[in-house]
Amino acid sequence: MCTRRSERLSTRSTTRPTAPWTSGELVRRQAAQEIGTIIYSLGCFPSQKDLHDFIAKVEEDHTGYIHLDKFLPAMTKVLQEHKFPPISEDLLLQAFEALDKEKKDYLDPEELTKYMTQEGEPFTQEEMEEMLTALADHRNQIHYKDVVSQMTIKPDK
Amino acid sequence: MGCGVTKSSQFHKHSGKAVTTIRAAVLIQRWYRQYVARMELRRRYTWHIFQSIEYSGEQAQIKLYNFLGYLMDNFTPASNERNLISHIFRENEVCRDAEWERYFCYKNIEVPEIYSGPHLIFPLTVEQAVGLVEAFRNKKQLHSRYVLQLLLETWRRLRVLPNINRISTCHSKEITICGDLHGQLEDLLLIFYKNGMPSLEKPYLFNGDFVDRGKDSIEILLILFSFMIVYPSDVYLNRGNHEDHIVNLRYGFTKEVLTKYKLHGKRILKLLQKIFSWLPLATVIDQKVLVLHGGISDTTDLGVLSRVDRHNYVSALRPPKKKHISSTRTSIDSDMDEDVWGANKLFQRRASFTFPRPLVTRGGFHNRSLQDFSDRIRVVVVEDELEVRRRRQSAFISGNSRPENEGTPIASTDSVNSDNTREEWKQILDLLWSDPMTLDGCMPNEVRGGGCYWGPDVTEDFLNRHNLQLIIRSHECKQEGYEFCHNRKVLTLFSASNYYDVGSNRGAYVKLGPDLVPYMIQYQATSMTRELTVRQSVGRTERSALKVLREQLFAHRSDLICAFKKFDSTNAGLVSLNDWAAAVESVMHLGLPWRMMRGQLVTCKTSDGTVDYHDWFNELAIKGPNTDHIDQSLLETLYRHRSTLETIFRIVDTDNSGFISHEDFRQTWKLLSVYLKMEITDEAISDLAVTIDSNQDGSIDIDEFMEAFRLTDKKSRLERGRSMFMGTAPDLTKLEEDPSI
Numbered sequence: 001m002c003t004r005r006s007e008r009l010s011t012r013s014t015t016r017p018t019a020p021w022t023s024g025e026l027v028r029r030q031a032a033q034e035i036g037t038i039i040y041s042l043g044c045f046p047s048q049k050d051l052h053d054f055i056a057k058v059e060e061d062h063t064g065y066i067h068l069d070k071f072l073p074a075m076t077k078v079l080q081e082h083k084f085p086p087i088s089e090d091l092l093l094q095a096f097e098a099l100d101k102e103k104k105d106y107l108d109p110e111e112l113t114k115y116m117t118q119e120g121e122p123f124t125q126e127e128m129e130e131m132l133t134a135l136a137d138h139r140n141q142i143h144y145k146d147v148v149s150q151m152t153i154k155p156d157k
Numbered sequence: 158m159g160c161g162v163t164k165s166s167q168f169h170k171h172s173g174k175a176v177t178t179i180r181a182a183v184l185i186q187r188w189y190r191q192y193v194a195r196m197e198l199r200r201r202y203t204w205h206i207f208q209s210i211e212y213s214g215e216q217a218q219i220k221l222y223n224f225l226g227y228l229m230d231n232f233t234p235a236s237n238e239r240n241l242i243s244h245i246f247r248e249n250e251v252c253r254d255a256e257w258e259r260y261f262c263y264k265n266i267e268v269p270e271i272y273s274g275p276h277l278i279f280p281l282t283v284e285q286a287v288g289l290v291e292a293f294r295n296k297k298q299l300h301s302r303y304v305l306q307l308l309l310e311t312w313r314r315l316r317v318l319p320n321i322n323r324i325s326t327c328h329s330k331e332i333t334i335c336g337d338l339h340g341q342l343e344d345l346l347l348i349f350y351k352n353g354m355p356s357l358e359k360p361y362l363f364n365g366d367f368v369d370r371g372k373d374s375i376e377i378l379l380i381l382f383s384f385m386i387v388y389p390s391d392v393y394l395n396r397g398n399h400e401d402h403i404v405n406l407r408y409g410f411t412k413e414v415l416t417k418y419k420l421h422g423k424r425i426l427k428l429l430q431k432i433f434s435w436l437p438l439a440t441v442i443d444q445k446v447l448v449l450h451g452g453i454s455d456t457t458d459l460g461v462l463s464r465v466d467r468h469n470y471v472s473a474l475r476p477p478k479k480k481h482i483s484s485t486r487t488s489i490d491s492d493m494d495e496d497v498w499g500a501n502k503l504f505q506r507r508a509s510f511t512f513p514r515p516l517v518t519r520g521g522f523h524n525r526s527l528q529d530f531s532d533r534i535r536v537v538v539v540e541d542e543l544e545v546r547r548r549r550q551s552a553f554i555s556g557n558s559r560p561e562n563e564g565t566p567i568a569s570t571d572s573v574n575s576d577n578t579r580e581e582w583k584q585i586l587d588l589l590w591s592d593p594m595t596l597d598g599c600m601p602n603e604v605r606g607g608g609c610y611w612g613p614d615v616t617e618d619f620l621n622r623h624n625l626q627l628i629i630r631s632h633e634c635k636q637e638g639y640e641f642c643h644n645r646k647v648l649t650l651f652s653a654s655n656y657y658d659v660g661s662n663r664g665a666y667v668k669l670g671p672d673l674v675p676y677m678i679q680y681q682a683t684s685m686t687r688e689l690t691v692r693q694s695v696g697r698t699e700r701s702a703l704k705v706l707r708e709q710l711f712a713h714r715s716d717l718i719c720a721f722k723k724f725d726s727t728n729a730g731l732v733s734l735n736d737w738a739a740a741v742e743s744v745m746h747l748g749l750p751w752r753m754m755r756g757q758l759v760t761c762k763t764s765d766g767t768v769d770y771h772d773w774f775n776e777l778a779i780k781g782p783n784t785d786h787i788d789q790s791l792l793e794t795l796y797r798h799r800s801t802l803e804t805i806f807r808i809v810d811t812d813n814s815g816f817i818s819h820e821d822f823r824q825t826w827k828l829l830s831v832y833l834k835m836e837i838t839d840e841a842i843s844d845l846a847v848t849i850d851s852n853q854d855g856s857i858d859i860d861e862f863m864e865a866f867r868l869t870d871k872k873s874r875l876e877r878g879r880s881m882f883m884g885t886a887p888d889l890t891k892l893e894e895d896p897s898i
Contacts, residue, residue: 040194041753047187087188095181120183131189151192 035066039075044084048121054078089148096144106141199699202750204636206702207657209747210709212604214800218407219606221801222474224832261428263305266421277303279310286383287354293376294346301421304379308428311382314389315435321463322393322440324360331670332360334448336631336639336650337397340371340410343682344654344664345380351680352666355384355392362440364631364650365397365450365589369408371653375417378429396436397450398589398607398632402426403472407804415815434468438588441625445673448629452591452647453619454609455599457584465581473582473589474607592633593642593649613643620646629667629675638665638679654681658698703757709745710758711777712797716744721770731767791841794833805829806859816856822846 035058036051046054058070078084099115100107109132116123116131123131135142268276274297275288289299299307326332333352338345355361363381368374385392398404405411405426414429415422439449439462447459590608594600597612620626628647634656640649654664663679670676710717720740724732732740737759738751751758761772795802809825810817817825823842830837846857 036190037194037197040191041198045187045191047183048190087184091184092188095184098177098181099185115178115182116186119179120186123186127190127193130193 035071039078039084042075042079043086044078045086046084050084092148093145096148100144105145106143109136109140109142112142198753200636202754203699203702204657204661205749206706206747207661208634209604209749210705213747214407215404216604216606217798217801218404218804219474221804221832222403261305261309261424263302263309266300266302266305268300268302272300274298274300275303276300277307279306281307281310281383281386283356283387286380286387289383290346290349290354290380293342293373293380298417299376299379301418301425304375304418304425305421305428307379307382307386308425308432310386312428312432312435314386315432315437316468318435318437319463320438320465320467321459322395322437323444324362324393324440325443326669326671326673330358330360331668332362332442334362334364334629334650334667334669336364336652336665337366337634338363338371338377339366339399339653339656340368340374340377340413341653341656341682342371342373342376344652344680345377347654347664347680347682348652348666351678352668355388357388357391360388360391360393362393362442362448363395364448364629365395365436366399366631367394367397368410369399369405372409372413374410374413375425393440394436395440395448395450396433396438396589398473400433400436401472401474402430402433403474406807407800411807430471431468434471436467438462438467438585442669443671443673445625446627446629446669447623447625449588450630451587451589451608451632452593452611452630453615453628454583454587454591454611455615455618457587457619459623461581462584462588465585467585470582470585473586590632593630593647595642613646616643616646626673627675634662635665636662638663639667639677648675650677658701661698699757703754706749707758707777708796709747710741711774712793713744714774714777714793717741718770718774720744725770730769730771732770734766734768737768737770791837791845794837798829798833801832802829803859806862810859815859817859819846819855819857822857 035055036046039046039051039054054074055066058066058074096107097103099111112135113128113132117125117128132142135144135147137143137146275285275292277285277289277299292299324332333348335345335348353359361384367377367381371377381392381394385394399408399410402411411426414426418425439447439459441447441459587608590602590605592602592605592608592610593616594610594612597614599609599611599615602608602610616628620628626646629650630647631650631652633649633651634653635649635651638651638654641647642649648667650665650667651662652664652666654662656662660681663681665677665679668676668678717740720743721732721737722728724736724740734752734755738755741751742748759768759773759776761769761776805825805828806817809821823839823846826837826842826845845862
């Protein structure tokens with residue numbers, strides 16, 4: 001059921017296995033993660049549901065493979081329509097403030113964990129641990145104002 | 158949910174607290190997942206950069222070796238030129254063991270009173286092996302007398318081992334399997350700490366690549382060998398592609414030994430050459446799990462592999478020369494092959510090295526893979542053989558017309574032998590150098606220059622044919638220290654953590670019990686890395702990789718400018734970003750996502766999205782105090798081929814002193830100019846020599862030469878085999894402030 005090599009797009013002869021972002025290889029869907037990684041890195045901010053819907057549209061008949069032929073136009077459309085726009089620093093700050101019930105200007109790991117793992121599109125334990133390692137400072141507090149300003153990437157043209 | 162533009166009123170308290178909370182959480186989750194994905198992508202291309210450059214370095218090494226081999230077979234250089242490089246091709250084809258034992262004799266090496274390192278008394282005991290580990294942990298060095306003694310004993314043991322070890326996990330013994338260590342003693346110590354040292358209850362299997370790149374290769378070897386001697390049925394070693402003296406010339410092991418053992422280093426290296434060739438090629442556990450260093454190909458046959466004379470393959474990069482048996486029946490020692498060369502001289506087509514006129518188009522052999530090139534080598538060797546025999550026979554059987562006829566049966570035997578040799582050689586090469594790929598089939602590994610890429614169908618077929626269930630191999634660095642592929646039938650295991658840079662990857666070892674289900678344990682050598690967040694360690698490794706990449710780009714300046722000019726028809730010095738990316742890939746052939754990395758590599762772009770490429774090169778240029786008077790293009794050559802250059806220097810430096818004479822220096826450049834297909838004038842060479850030989854004593858310090866042209870990069874361990882820069886706490890705070898993270 002996999003498309004044969006001749007149907008793959010190739011800008012040059014593939015003499016060795018290449019990474020998912022280069023053209024000419026079937027993008028194997030290990031998890032929604034791979035497509036997610038690509039879409040995210042193009043500056044888009046889809047939710048998990050958005051990703052799921054997108055993949056359902058481009059996946060090759062439940063084979064688990066996604067052909068570049070389908071992916072490219074769908075992705076281009078997403079970019080042109082600004083379908084999953086970036087989240088502004090401002091909005092992000094407000095979101096953190098909304099979770100900071102006691103208005104302390106920081107969140108405790110327990111607080112953040114509760115929200116991230118129980119609300120919305122919950123994190124896995126692994127994702128949660130990673131987030132805490134990345135965001136918590138030496139006082140084991142998440143000072144979201146600093147975090148947001150450090151980690152928001154300015155759009156680069 | 159999540160589409161469209163969101164407004165700030167979304168979080169207004171009037172929306173209701175619960176809804177607000179949910180919306181806020183979703184937003185943060187979305188944002189964070191995006192962030193992690195971006196980091197992941199950066200990590201991947203960083204990895205890709207290091208790996209591409211590492212593999213192209215290996216490819217360059219093989220190409221260089223092929224080239225030198227080709228020269229040896231086809232040219233009669235004047236004797237001093239030939240001597241420059243001929244000694245690396247001498248095979249260890251001797252003769253009686255007694256001669257070698259004399260050469261490696263340690264008995265008259267005295268151990269001075271002030272020596273504070275460990276003393277070894279043979280037969281070796283467990284306590285001494287453990288003591289050795291402790292001593293090395295405390296930065297002691299083993300005296301060369303003991304080194305030679307230990308190596309001799311190792312050699313004796315290895316010679317009785319089969320090509321393929323066959324072991325079993327009897328009772329409930331679990332066997333511990335380790336992958337590449339690459340001279341990183343810290344990792345071996347960490348493994349012993351976590352898992353315990355080898356013992357009767359704790360068997361170990363080490364899967365090759367013990368040496369090169371890291372700074373403690375010899376110490377690792379000594380530890381592994383001593384445990385193997387003490388526990389011959391419980392410690393097993395497989396050969397890796399770096400257990401090869403040709404590869405060692407480039408990747409640091411040769412240099413390490415010569416630096417640590419100034420007086421006896423050469424002998425130690427020679428003995429190690431033999432030992433490497435005697436290392437077993439693979440191990441089978443419980444007749445079900447195959448462990449080998451590189452991998453397989455569609456022609457791999459364990460039956461063939463178990464029958465080869467593995468010790469004939471001193472270097473996997475070159476097929477064994479056939480034994481020349483002269484009519485006087487003197488054995489041909491590697492140091493005594495003058496008469497063989499002498500005989501050959503008369504019959505080969507000749508071109509003098511001083512006026513190089515290669516017999517094939519220059520483009521030709523540079524592009525060939527190892528196997529292709531061997532065709533040419535084989536043919537030449539066989540022809541020589543025939544000629545030699547004919548000549549000798551006609552000399553001794555005078556007046557007889559039989560020589561011509563007698564030539565023929567020998568010829569057919571010769572060609573059969575050389576076919577077999579070639580087949581065996583390919584088997585070994587594939588075993589040591591191959592990598593798995595996701596696509597089906599089997600193709601030559603052009604990236605590394607040796608071995609194959611093999612697909613899941615080849616694995617399936619191979620396992621069925623040999624009635625096996627799993628292949629454990631190493632050879633490739635993996636971020637988690639291990640990785641499954643081919644439907645979990647192939648496991649890659651890598652035990653050198655922080656291989657590319659601090660924080661780049663974990664190491665892992667595998668425990669295998671009678672159930673033959675592999676159980677992986679991961680670790681990372683430096684405590685500092687635990688405190689680095691994803692953000693920090695990615696940023697740091699990325700910076701390192703980009704630096705290496707920028708150097709590579711600079712080193713290819715001329716070719717890049719040519720490529721840019723093709724896109725720049727008006728000669729305005731500008732190209733679009735897309736064209737920039739296309740041009741760069743067409744020259745560099747690294748398969749990197751140039752467009753994505755453009756922001757990191759080009760800071761001088763104009764506002765309408767074009768790149769001023771001359772400006773860009775000024776940005777990249779490598780400047781140094783000594784480089785101003787040296788021609789730009791020569792500098793570029795030096796930079797691009799610095800590893801090759803250093804390798805050739807070390808080959809030329811026959812007495813391993815670290816110095817070469819002016820004359821040899823000039824000859825080296827002549828060699829290089831042929832290899833690189835470029836003109837280097839005598840004046841340019843003299844300029845270079847003068848810059849370095851500041852005390853005018855007629856000899857050039859290789860290290861000084863490399864340093865003077867800023868060809869050494871203390872932080873980049875990739876090319877030079879030095880240990881990584883191990884930062885301390887203050888460095889972490891520097892990281893925090895770095896705006897590029």
